[in-house]
Amino acid sequence: MANVTLPPIYWTESPNQSKRSERIAGIVVHETEGAFAGAVSWLRNPQAQASAHIVLKEDGSVAAQLVPWTQKAWHAVNANGHTLGLELAGKTAETNNPAQIARAARIVGYWCHRFGIPARKGNAHGYGGIVRHRDLGVYGGGHYDPGGFDWDAFIGQVAAELRRGHFRPTWGRD
């Protein structure tokens, strides 16, 4: 299988963001519970009062960036200040496309490389690695996403991408 690359990216800024006052120390993976375009639109809607840094299309072919890395996206309540948020387009109860998961691992691997985050599971507050939204429990808003793929295998994919490296110097907006 050919090496996975970072996807093309659309810049479409969300108003649902605020100043980040903490160092980036972890990554939270979410699932939108809806289709890619609708999710991007919803997270750009001021009524949503929610956002993420990246939304990745169901087939992994493209991504949309809604919030600069240096800003706080509103995706995981108490963990917002110290994390980056990746939304997988799709539904938690359905199996994710392996191409989407492979691309997600490349994106998370890039973030690990760029911000010095270990490619391992983070703690219950989202520090020191990668967590699912649901791993945060009430601290992250009490949500149950994501699902539909093997989490342990995903962490392994991220670690493999980080080892492989060869990332472009920059991807997305700071």
Add this chain to the structure above:
Amino acid sequence: MGTNQPPASESEEVPCLMPPDYEADEETMSILNGPPDEEGE
């Protein structure tokens, strides 16, 4: 899906799931139907 955290209410927990079958607005579709801002790796 994300959850709200406006600056004035850092400790509040406000569930904010995407509405079922929410459709993209015209502006978003216009952006997503155009060329990406940055090519892939």
